[in-house]
Amino acid sequence: MNIHCKPKCMGTGCQLLRWAVASMFMVAIAWPGLIVDAPARAANPGDTVEAWIDQVLKGLFKQDQYPESLMKPAPSFPSAKIMQISLSEAMELFLKQNLDLIIAHYGIDAAKGRQITARLFPNPTLNVNTLSAYTQGCHMSTCGAVGPSVTQLFEVAGKRGYRIRAAELDALSVEARFEDAVRQLGFTLKDSYFRVQRQRGHLSIDQRALNILVKLLQPLPDKGKRFTSELERVRLGLLTVNTQAEVLRDLQGVEDASGDLRVMLNLSPEVDLDLETPLIYRSLDLKLGELMEYALENRPDIRALRLVRDKRKTELQLARVVPYPNVTAQIGYAVQGPHGPDNQQQWAFGLSVPLPVFNRNQGGIVEAEVATNAAQAEVDKAFVQIQNEVSVAYRRVLHAKKLVDATNGAIDRATTVFQSAQEGYAKNEIGILDLENARRSYGDTEISHLDALFGYHENVLRLERSTGRNTML
Numbered sequence: 001m002n003i004h005c006k007p008k009c010m011g012t013g014c015q016l017l018r019w020a021v022a023s024m025f026m027v028a029i030a031w032p033g034l035i036v037d038a039p040a041r042a043a044n045p046g047d048t049v050e051a052w053i054d055q056v057l058k059g060l061f062k063q064d065q066y067p068e069s070l071m072k073p074a075p076s077f078p079s080a081k082i083m084q085i086s087l088s089e090a091m092e093l094f095l096k097q098n099l100d101l102i103i104a105h106y107g108i109d110a111a112k113g114r115q116i117t118a119r120l121f122p123n124p125t126l127n128v129n130t131l132s133a134y135t136q137g138c139h140m141s142t143c144g145a146v147g148p149s150v151t152q153l154f155e156v157a158g159k160r161g162y163r164i165r166a167a168e169l170d171a172l173s174v175e176a177r178f179e180d181a182v183r184q185l186g187f188t189l190k191d192s193y194f195r196v197q198r199q200r201g202h203l204s205i206d207q208r209a210l211n212i213l214v215k216l217l218q219p220l221p222d223k224g225k226r227f228t229s230e231l232e233r234v235r236l237g238l239l240t241v242n243t244q245a246e247v248l249r250d251l252q253g254v255e256d257a258s259g260d261l262r263v264m265l266n267l268s269p270e271v272d273l274d275l276e277t278p279l280i281y282r283s284l285d286l287k288l289g290e291l292m293e294y295a296l297e298n299r300p301d302i303r304a305l306r307l308v309r310d311k312r313k314t315e316l317q318l319a320r321v322v323p324y325p326n327v328t329a330q331i332g333y334a335v336q337g338p339h340g341p342d343n344q345q346q347w348a349f350g351l352s353v354p355l356p357v358f359n360r361n362q363g364g365i366v367e368a369e370v371a372t373n374a375a376q377a378e379v380d381k382a383f384v385q386i387q388n389e390v391s392v393a394y395r396r397v398l399h400a401k402k403l404v405d406a407t408n409g410a411i412d413r414a415t416t417v418f419q420s421a422q423e424g425y426a427k428n429e430i431g432i433l434d435l436e437n438a439r440r441s442y443g444d445t446e447i448s449h450l451d452a453l454f455g456y457h458e459n460v461l462r463l464e465r466s467t468g469r470n471t472m473l
Contacts, residue, residue, distance in 0.1 A: 081270065087193055087277040090265060094189050095182070097266035104181045111171040118167035121160075125151040127332075149332025149348060156326055162318035169311035176304035183300055187465040189264050191458060196257040197279040198454040203250035205446045209439055210247055212422060213240040216435075235432045239439075279453050281404055284460065284471060288394050291467045295390050299468035302382045309375035316368040323360040328352040389466035397463055400456040407449035414445035 085093070095101065132144035217233075217240055258273055267273075296302065332348035421438030424430040464471050 082272045082274050083267070084274040084276055086275075087190065090189065090193055090261075091186065093265050094186070098185065098189075098264060099266060100185060101178075101181060104178050107174050108171070108178055111167075111174040115164075115167040115171050118160075118163045122153040122155070127151065145334055145336040147332055147334035147346075147348070149330055151328060151330045154327045154329065157321035157324040159318060159321055159324075159326075162314055162321070166311050166314045166318065169307050169314060173304045173307035173311065176300045176307060180300035180304060183465060183468055185264070187461050189261075190461050190464075192257065192261045192264060193275060193277070194279055194454055194457045194461075196254065196261055196273070197275055197277075198450060199250060199253040199257045200275075201279060201450040202447060203247065203254055205443055205450070206243060206246045206250055209443055210240065210243045213243055213439075216422070216425065232432055236435075239432070239436055243439075279450070279457065281408075281453060281456065282460075284397075286394065286397065286463070286471070288391070291394060291463070291469070292387065292390050294469050295386050295467040296383065299386060302379065302386060305375070305379045305382050309372070309379055312368065312372040312375040316365070316372050319361055319364045319368040322364060323356045325353045325356055386466065390463070393459065393463040393466040396459040397456070400452070400459045403452045404449070404456050407445070407452045410445050411449055414442045418442035 127149045129147045129149070130140075130144065131147075132138070132140045134143075213236065217236055259269070261273060262269065262271065328351070330348070330350040330352070334346040334348065336346075418438045418441070421430060421435050425432070425435045460471060
């Protein structure tokens with residue numbers, strides 16, 4: 001019997017073949033276990049989803065986010081006071097309590113003090129001179145003399161009148177700058193007031209959407225939405241969590257805007273503001289020609305610049321009369337001892353005048369002329385700036401009005417679409433993606449209209465600031 005042995009397979013191909021056979025053998029052994037364990041692992045996500053949904057709902061209720069619109073502010077502190085205030089009342093309180101205005105008003109009192117100083121005359125000067133001889137038996141009681149005298153400066157060429165006029169113009173310019181501070185800060189106050197209303201509007205919109213999603217997420221046992229899969233409920237839960245995050249961001253925005261408004265009204269953080277003036281559209285009859293004319297004549301900043309220009313002109317007139325010398329008059333009386341040194345009871349009177357030979361205030365005149373020209377340039381610059389500010393603000397108001405009209409017509413349609421999407425989703429007629437698209441479309445439309453209203457009010461306030469005339473209140 002002949003036995004023939006074949007050589008062993010030593011190549012790379014034989015090694016790969018052995019690895020493939022071994023892998024298939026291991027998979028065949030483990031496959032029944034995989035099939036058996038699959039249902040057990042599939043059941044765990046269901047329990048996790050249900051617990052996560054309950055956790056989401058409990059978290060919402062712990063934060064007092066109940067399905068009710070948050071239209072009125074809740075107290076931030078246990079003992080907080082709620083102050084109901086309208087826009088006009090806020091403006092009155094602002095004028096009384098704002099610290100920036102109080103600081104600016106001190107400048108008016110300082111200018112009035114300078115005005116009082118300008119009216120005063122120069123003080124007289126009292127001189128007392130003594131002399132005596134101490135030879136040949138003389139001493140102070142027998143040969144001494146005491147000569148008191150009074151000196152008074154008299155200004156000529158109307159210098160005092162020019163200083164009085166310059167001080168009056170300075171006081172008027174400071175008052176005009178105070179009015180301009182009221183104009184600027186008043187715009188900031190009104191803008192802050194309506195910013196709070198806009199943030200609360202954002203909060204109300206997101207709150208309504210969150211309330212709807214919460215109701216869809218926890219249906220009643222006998223009626224309502226029945227989820228076809230756990231994945232669908234997870235998507236709805238994620239949508240609810242994202243909407244809750246938007247609500248929380250809105251709450252932060254409300255706190256920030258309310259804090260800025262309280263600072264301007266000089267109120268403590270324990271006071272919660274209930275704003276009574278709503279963010280609604282108000283039709284205004286505006287004419288560009290009247291607004292432009294009023295602004296160029298009455299806006300406080302250009303009035304202040306005109307007063308400064310007139311003050312510089314007065315100072316120029318004063319600089320031109322400075323070379324005229326002032327007169328200093330002196331009167332005195334000498335009381336002497338029994339032996340002289342001179343005649344008894346002598347009166348003295350004298351006048352002194354500086355000679356304007358070298359210094360005739362040439363540099364002061366040039367400086368005053370330059371200051372006058374610079375003040376006139378400031379007035380011309382403000383004139384052009386006011387024209388452009390009023391024109392731009394007027395056109396922005398017209399564009400903002402058109403934007404409000406455009407967004408106002410889409411609100412009812414967006415609301416109808418969202419309501420239909422809710423009903424269709426509850427009846428399993430549409431999916432979660434269609435519901436999310438309808439919710440986002442509704443929210444974007446509401447927020448666009450709210451932002452358009454705020455933009456309209458903001459542009460009207462800019463027009464107020466550019467003209468210096470109150471058109472909102």
